[in-house]
Structures are given as structure tokens and as C-alpha cells.
Amino acid sequence: MKGLSKDRLWSIAVLTPSIILIAVFVYGFIARSVYVSMTDWGNDPAQALAENPVIRWVGLANYSELFSGFLQGRFRQELVSTIFFTVFFILGCLGLGLGLALILDRNPRGEGLWRTIFLFPMSLSFIVTGTIWRWMLQPQGGVNQAPTLLGAPPSTFGWLSSQDAVLKFDWNLLPLITASVVGIVLIVLAVQALRAGDRRRTLVAGLCAALLLVWAVFIGPNVKMLPAPELHGFNLALIGIIIAAVWQMSGYTMALYLAGLRGIPEELREAAKVDGASDAGMYRFVVFPLLAPITLSAMIILGHISLKIFDLVYAMAGPDNLSTSVPALNMYLTSFRQNQFSLGAAIGTVLLILVAFIIVPYLVSQFRQQEGHA
Amino acid sequence: MKKALLIATALAVTSSALATGKLEIFSWWSGDEGPALEALVKLYKEKYPSVAVDNATVSGGAGTNAKAVLKTRMLGGTPPDSFQAHAGQELIGTWVVANRMEDLSPLFKSEGWSKVFPKDLVRLISSKGKIWSVPVNVHRSNVMWYNPAKLKQWGVTVPKTWPEFISTCATLKAKGVAAPLVVGENWTQQHLWESVMIGTLGAQGWEDLFSGKLKFTDPRVVGAFTTYGKVMDCANKDASGLSWQQASDRIIDGTSAFNIMGDWAAGYFTTTKKLAPGTGFGWAASPGTTKTFVMLADSFGLPKGAKNRTETMNWLKVLGSKEGQDAFNPLKGSIAARTDSDLSKYSTYSKSAATDWKNSKIVGSLVHGAVAPESFMSAFGAVIDQFVASKNSAGAAAAAQQLAIRSGFSK
Numbered sequence: 001m002k003g004l005s006k007d008r009l010w011s012i013a014v015l016t017p018s019i020i021l022i023a024v025f026v027y028g029f030i031a032r033s034v035y036v037s038m039t040d041w042g043n044d045p046a047q048a049l050a051e052n053p054v055i056r057w058v059g060l061a062n063y064s065e066l067f068s069g070f071l072q073g074r075f076r077q078e079l080v081s082t083i084f085f086t087v088f089f090i091l092g093c094l095g096l097g098l099g100l101a102l103i104l105d106r107n108p109r110g111e112g113l114w115r116t117i118f119l120f121p122m123s124l125s126f127i128v129t130g131t132i133w134r135w136m137l138q139p140q141g142g143v144n145q146a147p148t149l150l151g152a153p154p155s156t157f158g159w160l161s162s163q164d165a166v167l168k169f170d171w172n173l174l175p176l177i178t179a180s181v182v183g184i185v186l187i188v189l190a191v192q193a194l195r196a197g198d199r200r201r202t203l204v205a206g207l208c209a210a211l212l213l214v215w216a217v218f219i220g221p222n223v224k225m226l227p228a229p230e231l232h233g234f235n236l237a238l239i240g241i242i243i244a245a246v247w248q249m250s251g252y253t254m255a256l257y258l259a260g261l262r263g264i265p266e267e268l269r270e271a272a273k274v275d276g277a278s279d280a281g282m283y284r285f286v287v288f289p290l291l292a293p294i295t296l297s298a299m300i301i302l303g304h305i306s307l308k309i310f311d312l313v314y315a316m317a318g319p320d321n322l323s324t325s326v327p328a329l330n331m332y333l334t335s336f337r338q339n340q341f342s343l344g345a346a347i348g349t350v351l352l353i354l355v356a357f358i359i360v361p362y363l364v365s366q367f368r369q370q371e372g373h374a
Numbered sequence: 375m376k377k378a379l380l381i382a383t384a385l386a387v388t389s390s391a392l393a394t395g396k397l398e399i400f401s402w403w404s405g406d407e408g409p410a411l412e413a414l415v416k417l418y419k420e421k422y423p424s425v426a427v428d429n430a431t432v433s434g435g436a437g438t439n440a441k442a443v444l445k446t447r448m449l450g451g452t453p454p455d456s457f458q459a460h461a462g463q464e465l466i467g468t469w470v471v472a473n474r475m476e477d478l479s480p481l482f483k484s485e486g487w488s489k490v491f492p493k494d495l496v497r498l499i500s501s502k503g504k505i506w507s508v509p510v511n512v513h514r515s516n517v518m519w520y521n522p523a524k525l526k527q528w529g530v531t532v533p534k535t536w537p538e539f540i541s542t543c544a545t546l547k548a549k550g551v552a553a554p555l556v557v558g559e560n561w562t563q564q565h566l567w568e569s570v571m572i573g574t575l576g577a578q579g580w581e582d583l584f585s586g587k588l589k590f591t592d593p594r595v596v597g598a599f600t601t602y603g604k605v606m607d608c609a610n611k612d613a614s615g616l617s618w619q620q621a622s623d624r625i626i627d628g629t630s631a632f633n634i635m636g637d638w639a640a641g642y643f644t645t646t647k648k649l650a651p652g653t654g655f656g657w658a659a660s661p662g663t664t665k666t667f668v669m670l671a672d673s674f675g676l677p678k679g680a681k682n683r684t685e686t687m688n689w690l691k692v693l694g695s696k697e698g699q700d701a702f703n704p705l706k707g708s709i710a711a712r713t714d715s716d717l718s719k720y721s722t723y724s725k726s727a728a729t730d731w732k733n734s735k736i737v738g739s740l741v742h743g744a745v746a747p748e749s750f751m752s753a754f755g756a757v758i759d760q761f762v763a764s765k766n767s768a769g770a771a772a773a774a775q776q777l778a779i780r781s782g783f784s785k
Contacts, residue, residue, distance in 0.1 A: 045749050045782055049448065049472040071776055074756040139612035161615035163763050228769070237614075319438075320560035321614045322759035336442045337752040339468065 030352065037062055037345035048339040062346035068225040075347065076171055078327045080232040082354075084167075085242060085326070086306040092246035093302050094295060097253025102283075104254070105261045115258070119251040126248065130315025133244035134160065137316075159240035160317045160324060168233035176220035183212035235323040241316055248312075249305070253298045260294040261287065296362075303358045307351065327351050395425040397685040399674075400447075400454035402440035404433035410705035414510075417701050418692045425685050430454055436561075441748075448474060453677035455686045460743030461509045461673035462498045463584075467747020467781070469677070470506050476676040477504040481687065487694055490712045494736030498744055499673065507673035508694045511708035514637045514727050515739040516569045516668040522656040524628045532658045536573050536601050539632075539661045543608035546631055553610035556630035558621035560614060560755050564741040566634045567602050567758055573662025574598040577735045584738075584745040586784035590775035591768075599767035606762055619646075625655065634660050636670070636742070640723035641707035651722040659730075667734035670742030671711055750781040 041055045042048040066072050100118055104111055121129065136142035137159035144155045169177070186209035193201035264287060272282045310328035317324040319333055327347055335344030397418075403411040408431070415427050432440035437458070444457055448469070459465040469475050482488055482505050488496060491509070499507050520532060528549055533539040546554040557563050572580045575588075575598055582588035588595065610616075610630065622639050624630045626647060633639070643655045659666070674693055680686050692698045699710035704719045709728045717725050738744025740751065754777060761770035778784035 043780070045467055045747055046471040048749075049445065049468060049474065051473070071753065071773060071780075073760060137615075139615045156612075158612045158615065161612045163611075163614075317614070318559055320755045320759070322560075322756055322763075323614070333752055336445065338749040339445075340749065 033345045037349045039342050042339050042341040077232050078325050084234040088242045089245050089306045090302045093250045093253045096250040098257050100254040101257035121248045122251045126312040127315045129248045130312045134316045137240045162236040165233035165235045168231045171230040175223050179212045179216040183209045237323040256294050260291045300362045304355050307354050395685045398428040398455045400430045400457035402437040404431045410702050413701045455680045455682050456674045461671035462738050462744030463747050464743030466501045479505045498738045507675040508690045509671040509673040509711040510693045511703050512669050512671045512711045513708050516660040516663045518658050518660045519633045520656050521625050533661050536661045540604050554631045555608040556621045556624040556633050557609045557613045558616035558618050562618050564758050568740050569634050569660035570602040571598050577666045577737045590771045596767045596771045603765045667736045668739050670739040
């Protein structure tokens with residue numbers, strides 16, 4: 001019985017409780033939410049809070065309601081907002097974080113103090129950050145008053161209250177846009193495979209691309225998800241929230257990048273200098289490539305934070321501000337204010353899938369790396 | 375002798391058993407509204423000194439947090455003895471339809487309340503011929519606030535109808551007032567919408583709208599949406615960043631001329647801003663609603679399965695009594711739901727509101743939970759937001775109609 005050594009038994013005994021807890025409270029509840037999202041619990045107000053509610057199975061009806069239902073324009077706008085928010089939030093954090101890290105890497109005077117100052121916002125909760133920034137971004141106060149210090153008239157930009165949107169597109173065009181983008185990516189892949197001389201891959205990618213593009217040209221334009229055009233875009237009111245979020249999280253990316261920069265052996269830099277690399281060249285060809293894995297980790301962590309964001313938006317713009325709303329907020333309102341539990345569960349499931357899109361490939365790649373090292 | 379002693383002991387035991395009564399009151403009244411609730415509890419304790427009152431307050435404006443906590447408690451099978459809810463459909467459409475509340479009509483009968491509460495009010499808190507809650511206060515939602523000195527300076531009078539309001543708005547704009555009307559975050563825009571609707575459709579039209587007799591897609595309603603769009607054109611562009619207090623501030627400083635807000639604004643003007651009613655700030659019924667009182671009320675009900683039923687019934691009796699209402703309302707800044715209250719205890723504004731309460735047609739407020747269930751109200755916020763951005767009357771009306779069908783009060 002070598003398999004059941006004392007060590008083994010111990011480890012099993014120690015792990016069992018957490019395995020059971022995770023199975024019930026994470027995976028069990030995920031399964032339950034997905035199940036609820038495929039029922040009609042709450043669509044009839046009389047049944048929503050009844051003692052023994054009658055719940056019927058409706059399959060994917062709640063999802064089709066979310067993506068093409070007349071009343072769920074709010075959810076679709078939120079999905080678009082979330083995508084824009086995620087992109088700008090990640091770019092902002094990475095850019096600002098890298099910039100700060102590069103400055104600190106030059107060992108300025110009082111480096112420890114600066115590091116603390118930049119990292120400090122991260123120790124606040126999003127609620128606190130949100131409240132502070134709501135004061136600063138008030139229509140008549142804070143940031144908008146800044147120009148008066150120079151004698152200029154105060155700015156009137158509605159940081160959190162603007163109703164304007166840019167980059168608008170019709171939701172009906174979404175399948176068409178998706179098909180075209182995927183098709184173009186596949187063409188690029190096919191060309192790459194052709195250059196590499198891989199005939200099978202060239203054929204598969206090329207055929208898929210051709211199919212998608214044919215669909216996009218001939219069938220796509222006639223697909224109507226909604227009875228009327230519905231424009232969604234990047235609401236300018238989101239800018240205020242992005243600023244606050246970047247303020248909060250860029251210290252964290254700075255810390256990551258700083259650790260990365262400090263981890264680059266001095267010899268490498270010296271070797272580059274001996275080879276005649278300029279400062280810019282050294283960063284371009286030596287330092288940045290070595291920081292790539294850090295960038296990936298930061299993107300993963302920031303990405304899932306931004307997809308799930310709730311408290312910051314709630315604190316800054318309130319729950320009923322359509323131009324700044326996000327799916328997590330809508331899930332809360334739908335479930336706990338409108339008592340539409342199944343629709344709320346469907347929104348939650350969509351969020352879970354979005355986060356999984358980011359996390360799962362990352363976990364897989366990490367797992368492979370570890371296997372490789374072992 | 376021994377027997378008598380025994381009986382006396384038994385009596386003492388029973389009465390001390392009665393004395394250990396408990397009552398849990400669940401509300402969202404904290405902060406400014408806390409003292410008003412305390413006054414009620416004090417009155418209750420004077421009458422029933424042996425009962426231990428547990429004040430389970432969950433703070434958060436308009437019950438945003440409390441309602442979520444309440445849902446977990448009700449679904450979990452541990453309802454509070456009595457909980458606060460806006461009178462009307464917010465309670466009926468959520469808890470009564472789910473068969474979770476007890477019928478209070480016997481209490482109304484035994485206390486003779488049907489005579490002292492206005493008929494329109496009793497209709498609002500009833501469904502299927504039964505009465506479901508005891509209203510403790512009344513606020514008016516259709517009040518237009520203004521700054522009398524400023525109006526004189528601009529040379530305009532208070533408009534009596536919405537078309538007149540729109541032309542007054544044009545006059546003011548010509549005089550350089552960028553935003554003659556001030557609105558705040560989403561719910562205050564719904565609040566305004568409600569005044570425009572009632573001012574345009576009339577009280578009867580409004581009631582028909584929420585009993586399903588009048589459809590949202592009816593040309594009259596679509597037309598009222600269009601009027602609302604024109605009214606919103608008079609408003610400030612930074613609305614969603616303003617709380618109702620910040621919006622009211624713009625009346626005082628003369629940035630804007632008018633604001634439609636409930637009568638808690640009177641408390642804010644007099645108590646916080648130290649302004650004299652009538653000179654520092656003025657009020658009128660919102661355009662087109664002079665003889666209509668759009669009301670909202672806080673009320674308490676009795677959930678099925680409440681642990682301390684007797685104490686709760688006593689609590690409800692205190693709530694509905696004249697002295698209970700007159701202890702609570704002057705502190706809360708509202709008026710009594712009863713028509714026989716002692717007006718000497720109330721402020722100048724409240725006196726005028728109490729007179730209107732007796733002499734007007736009473737209808738319920740949408741945004742404050744009287745006429746439509748939560749499922750409608752909460753989703754309707756998004757409809758208003760979309761309408762303000764797009765100004766598409768027909769689209770907004772169609773969306774509202776679908777919501778009404780989903781919420782089960784229209785077909």
C-alpha cells in the first residue's frame with residue numbers, strides 16, 4: 001500500500017473540506033445559476049416571491065431576450081460599454097503603470113516614498129475611490145473648476161452626466177461585423193500558413209474565411225436581430241469612470257513592471273551597451289521583450305476586474321444612469337429590484353462566459369508551462 | 375386563602391409572560407428620519423411598556439438596501455414582524471400577489487379608519503377588495519418650486535399648464551436663462567415625467583393608464599411623451615450628476631426658475647437652507663394638476679408568519695391613530711394620512727398641503743411605488759433614460775406598454 005502513505009492520507013484529509021466547499025459554493029452555485037437562467041422564475045410577478053413558486057423550463061429564451069428583445073436595449077448598451085471600458089482601462093493602466101515604473105527604475109531621490117504614493121490608491125476600495133472621484137468630477141466642482149486657476153472660464157464637460165456617444169454602430173450589424181473580423185483574421189492566418197508551407201492549415205483557414213465572407217456579403221446584411229435600428233457606442237460619461245479606475249489600478253501595474261525591470265540582470269543591459277545599443281534601443285530590443293509575460297498577467301487581472309466591475313460605477317454614477325451602466329449593475333437591479341431572477345441569472349451567466357474567455361486560455365497556458373518545467 | 379394566592383401567582387406569571395413581548399420593526403428610516411420613527415416607538419412604549427421593541431433599520435435612501443435585505447428574510451422564512459413599504463402597488467405587486475401578506479381590512483373596520491382615511495387613498499392600498507397596509511404619512515409629489523424674487527425680476531408668472539410652461543420656458547431662455555427647469559438624476563426625471571403625464575392626461579387618464587384601460591401606445595399618451603420631451607428641452611444638460619438637493623439649490627441661487635419635486639423639498643428649504651416659506655421659496659401644484667394631489671406614502675403591513683402577531687397589531691393601531699400620525703409627521707416633514715389631524719403642529723407648507731389633501735382628487739405616484747409594481751418601476755427608469763437621449767415618443771411608449779404587459783397590469 002505505497003499509494004496510501006501517511007503523507008498522502010494527511011494531504012487528502014486536509015484538502016477534502018476545501019474541495020467540498022468549492023464544489024458546493026462555487027461550482028454548485030454556478031450550475032444552479034445557469035439552471036435558473038433557463039427557467040422563467042420571476043417573469044410572472046405573482047410567482048417571483050411566492051412560497052412555492054411555479055418555475056417552468058424555457059431553455060434559451062432569456063438569452064434571446066437579452067440579445068434581441070425589445071426591452072433589453074439597456075443590456076446591449078452595457079455590453080458595448082463594458083468592451084470599451086475594458087479596452088481603455090487596460091490600455092490606461094498598462095501605459096501609466098509602465099511609465100511610472102520606468103521613471104522609478106532610474107532610482108530618483110525618495111524612490112520608496114514615490115512608490116508608496118503611487119501604490120496607495122490600490123489599498124482603497126472601489127467605493128471609496130468612486131466617492132472621491134464623484135466629488136472631483138461634479139458638473140460644477142473639482143476638475144471642471146481647474147481652468148479658473150489660470151483665469152480661464154470653468155470647463156463644462158459632463159464627466160459622468162454626458163449623454164453623448166461616439167463610435168456608434170447599429171446592433172443589427174453585429175453578426176456582420178463579427179463575421180467580417182473573424183474572416184479577415186482567418187485570411188491572415190491562411191497567408192501565414194501558406195508562407196510557412198503548411199498546406200492543410202492554409203486550406204482549412206482559407207475555406208473557413210471564404211465561407212464567413214460569403215455569408216457576410218450575401219446573407220449578413222439581411223439579418224435583422226431587432227425590429228428597428230438600435231445605435232450603441234462609447235458613451236462619453238464613461239470617461240470619468242475610466243479615469244477613476246485607472247487611478248486606482250495603475251499603481252498595481254507599476255509595481256508589477258517595477259519588479260520585472262528590477263528582475264532584468266544588469267549584465268544584460270551592460271552587454272547591450274557594449275554592443276553599442278542606444279538607450280531607446282536597449283529598451284526596445286532588450287527590456288520590453290522581457291516584460292511581455294508581465295504585461296500578459298496584468299492584462300488578465302485587469303481584464304477580469306473590469307468585466308465584473310460594479311461598486312465603482314454604483315458609487316460614481318448611481319444605479320440608474322444608463323450611459324455609465326455595466327452588466328453587473330444590471331444583474332443586481334434585475335434580480336433584486338425587479339425580482340426577475342431568471343433574467344438576472346442569464347446576465348450573470350453571460351458575465352461568467354465573458355470572464356472565462358479571458359481566464360481560461362490564461363490558465364491553460366500557465367498549466368502547460370508548469371508541466372513543461374516539471 | 376391558599377387558592378387565592380395560587381391564582382394571584384398564576385396571574386403574575388401570565389402577566390409577566392405577556393410582559394416579555396417582543397416587536398421587530400423593519401424600516402429604512404435612519405439619519406434625518408430616525409427621530410420621527412423614535413417618536414412613534416416612544417408612543418408605542420407608553421401604551422405597551424412591557425414590549426421590547428427591536429428597531430431593525432437598514433439605512434439607504436428610498437429603501438434601496440432595505441428591500442434587498444427584506445427579500446432574503448422573507449424568502450428565508452424569517453419575516454420581520456412589520457416592515458415598511460411604499461403604500462400601494464409596491465407592496466401589493468410584490469408581496470401581496472405572492473400571497474405573503476395578511477389582510478388588514480378587519481383592522482380598518484374595528485378601528486373605524488375607513489371614515490378618516492380618504493376613499494381615494496384606501497382604494498390605492500387595496501386589491502381584490504382587501505386592504506393591505508396602514509399608511510403612516512403622506513407626501514405630495516406634484517409640487518413645482520420656484521424663487522419668488524427671481525420670477526419677479528425675470529417678469530414671468532407661474533405657468534398653469536404644460537403648454538404655458540413651454541412658452542414661459544422660451545421667454546426665460548430669451549432672457550438668458552440657459553436652463554429654466556432644473557432636474558437631477560434619473561428618478562427625479564421620472565418624477566417630472568409623472569407630473570407631465572398627469573398634467574396632460576388628467577387624473578382619470580392617469581388612473582386608467584395603470585388599470586390597463588388606457589394603453590401607453592394610445593395617441594394621447596404618445597403626445598404626452600412628446601410634451602415631456604419638450605419640457606426636458608428646458609432642462610439642464612448635466613442632470614444625471616445632480617442629487618435632488620443639488621437641483622433644489624439651483625432654484626435658490628437663481629440659475630434655474632422651476633423644479634418639480636416632492637414636498638420633502640419644503641423641509642430642505644426651511645430646515646437646511648433657513649428660507650422663509652412664501653418669500654424665500656414659493657410653490658404651486660405642477661402645471662395642469664391644481665386640483666389633483668399625487669400622493670406617496672410610507673406604510674406598514676403584516677407579513678404572514680410574523681412571530682409576534684398581537685404586538686404587531688397593536689403597533690399598526692398606533693400607526694393609524696391620530697396621535698401616532700401627529701407625533702410622526704411634523705418630524706418627518708410630511709402630513710398625516712388621516713384627514714382629522716391637528717394642523718397646529720405642522721409647518722406653513724404642510725398646512726397648505728393638508729388642506730389640499732382634503733379637497734383634491736388623490737392619485738398615486740409611479741416613481742414612489744403607489745401605482746405600479748417594482749418590476750415595472752425599476753425597468754421604466756431605463757425607458758425614460760433612453761427617451762431623454764433619443765426623444766423617440768412612439769418608441770418609448772411602445773417599450774412602456776411592453777413593460778406594463780410583463781408586469782401584469784395591462785394587456
